Amino acid sequence: MATTENATWWARTHGADGDVLVAYFSMEFGVETRLAIYSGGLGVLAGDHLKAAADLDVPLVGVGLFYRGGYFVQGVSGEGRQTEKYEELDPEALGLRREVEVEVDLGGEVVTAGVWRYDVGSVPLYLLDVPWVTDALYGGDRRHRIRQELLLGVGGVRALHALGIEPSVYHVNEGHSAFLTIERARMLVEAGRSTEDALEQIRHTTVFTTHTPVPAGNEVFGDDLVVRYVGSLAESAGISNEQLLALGRSDDTDGFGLTPLALRLSAHANGVSQLHGDVAREMWQGLWPGREAPIDAITNGVHLGTWLAPELAELLRDSGVEPDAPPAWANWPAARTLDSGALWRVHAARKQRLAELAGLDPERLTIGFARRFATYKRAGLVYSDLERLLALPVQVVVAGKAHPQDGPGKDVMQQIVELSHGAAAGRLVFLEDYDIELAQTIIPGCDIWLNTPRRPHEASGTSGMKAAINGVLNLSVLDGWWAEAYDSAYGWAIEGTTDEADATELYKLLEQQVVPRFEARDAWLEMMKASIAGLAPRFSMARTVIEYADRYYVPATRGA
Numbered sequence: 001m002a003t004t005e006n007a008t009w010w011a012r013t014h015g016a017d018g019d020v021l022v023a024y025f026s027m028e029f030g031v032e033t034r035l036a037i038y039s040g041g042l043g044v045l046a047g048d049h050l051k052a053a054a055d056l057d058v059p060l061v062g063v064g065l066f067y068r069g070g071y072f073v074q075g076v077s078g079e080g081r082q083t084e085k086y087e088e089l090d091p092e093a094l095g096l097r098r099e100v101e102v103e104v105d106l107g108g109e110v111v112t113a114g115v116w117r118y119d120v121g122s123v124p125l126y127l128l129d130v131p132w133v134t135d136a137l138y139g140g141d142r143r144h145r146i147r148q149e150l151l152l153g154v155g156g157v158r159a160l161h162a163l164g165i166e167p168s169v170y171h172v173n174e175g176h177s178a179f180l181t182i183e184r185a186r187m188l189v190e191a192g193r194s195t196e197d198a199l200e201q202i203r204h205t206t207v208f209t210t211h212t213p214v215p216a217g218n219e220v221f222g223d224d225l226v227v228r229y230v231g232s233l234a235e236s237a238g239i240s241n242e243q244l245l246a247l248g249r250s251d252d253t254d255g256f257g258l259t260p261l262a263l264r265l266s267a268h269a270n271g272v273s274q275l276h277g278d279v280a281r282e283m284w285q286g287l288w289p290g291r292e293a294p295i296d297a298i299t300n301g302v303h304l305g306t307w308l309a310p311e312l313a314e315l316l317r318d319s320g321v322e323p324d325a326p327p328a329w330a331n332w333p334a335a336r337t338l339d340s341g342a343l344w345r346v347h348a349a350r351k352q353r354l355a356e357l358a359g360l361d362p363e364r365l366t367i368g369f370a371r372r373f374a375t376y377k378r379a380g381l382v383y384s385d386l387e388r389l390l391a392l393p394v395q396v397v398v399a400g401k402a403h404p405q406d407g408p409g410k411d412v413m414q415q416i417v418e419l420s421h422g423a424a425a426g427r428l429v430f431l432e433d434y435d436i437e438l439a440q441t442i443i444p445g446c447d448i449w450l451n452t453p454r455r456p457h458e459a460s461g462t463s464g465m466k467a468a469i470n471g472v473l474n475l476s477v478l479d480g481w482w483a484e485a486y487d488s489a490y491g492w493a494i495e496g497t498t499d500e501a502d503a504t505e506l507y508k509l510l511e512q513q514v515v516p517r518f519e520a521r522d523a524w525l526e527m528m529k530a531s532i533a534g535l536a537p538r539f540s541m542a543r544t545v546i547e548y549a550d551r552y553y554v555p556a557t558r559g560a
């Protein structure tokens, strides 16, 4: 990225820290739509992390899995039920290049994994591939899951070694890849270190980011499975079965948790919003009896180059903002003085595009809700009093996938699909197969971005950031990122304490604030500008990656 001196952020800030090299491990990466190896927010965040690291020139490589069948393509049956189809991904057509092969023992069965390389700008992403193991993302039983996670953690460390890459820091992005710590211990012990020494070194050079307080996101395996699949690897690091199992234990879960394992073996751990940091500290307090859990917070961001609508980026550049530069250099305050007419023309064009896709009215106040159908996100809240909703001059667009094993999530989706063909036809549209590309059309094409999680279950919630940077106003429960971002200049906060109270609040806000403000166009445009100018720099992924680099990557490399 060019600055006045033509040096990158990394060169200017950490040019002397020549030893830093970060290996960023994640179970999913959402870099582009066609490379369908992501399911939702976690993957898109990981993809955005790589893109921002490339922009800033942070020395970083990504490590993940290449799922032959990707994540499922969503359809809707005649009854409105989600259907799932897995489409074979073609690595060559996606621009992947085969680099090396490594062997991994998966419970007594030695497999050979191919390692593909995919470039995200200057950042290489290495993807391991054993067709019968990496058949699909989040498919299969517990045995299948532990095999995938061993392949990611253990195979990933070996792949980097085989490639001659020597990371100074390992970033475990969510617990799925936490077995990498055991493989690193084995390597250090085989090179002559004591087990204790090895674990201490690993702790100092591991960064762990936890992404959700929801149990389904915190992987737990039965002890038997862990002993069977990880026991002999741990033994070669001098770790007995008993010691291994102790690393994954916590008060409130039976079995072996990857979050406790990662927390015990990382000196740098964080939640993904300030509120989530508090929630995670409380949740994992039991691992640190007698003192505060050392879990900090780095709030997520989104990659502006991916999520800022191109027309708006152009308007910003014309107005003296450099949206592609690191926040401190980009002159975001200038967005407050955007020309109102020009901003509305940009927004009207985005609304038109969505209206055409969805069969909606391009003029009407449009409310968007698109994210995974997990029940805690309460997608049904806004329809809980359908008559009251339909009395308003609004239309709603909904999209999202339910996890293949999430029956209740599929039920919610089915109810919405039924409404969209029945009582709410013409005013509610469900768009199938939510992915990055669809998100790029839906989010900037709305006026309001609705978010109704049951507090405090939403750790961050990045789609609201994608909305905010585009001047799409957030109407959201004060959870995740919105708990720290909310200001009445930018949007609205739903502050109930029960489902019923939240629904009542939501309707009141729509009736008394949102609709009248939308009709007073000038006041609305002022909020759009405030949202862009105030929130784009704070919730840009560049700001997030800069925080990881300054607070974790550089100090961990120096042995701090």
Ligand SMILES: *Cc1c(COP(=O)(O)O)cnc(C)c1O
Pocket (backbone or CB within 6 Å): 039, 040, 041, 042, 044, 370, 371, 372, 434, 435, 436, 439, 460, 461, 462, 463, 464, 466
């Ligand atoms: C941003 C994004 C998400 C995450 O949305 P949340 O608000 O965090 O739930 C999920 N899926 C896709 C395709 C996205 O682009």
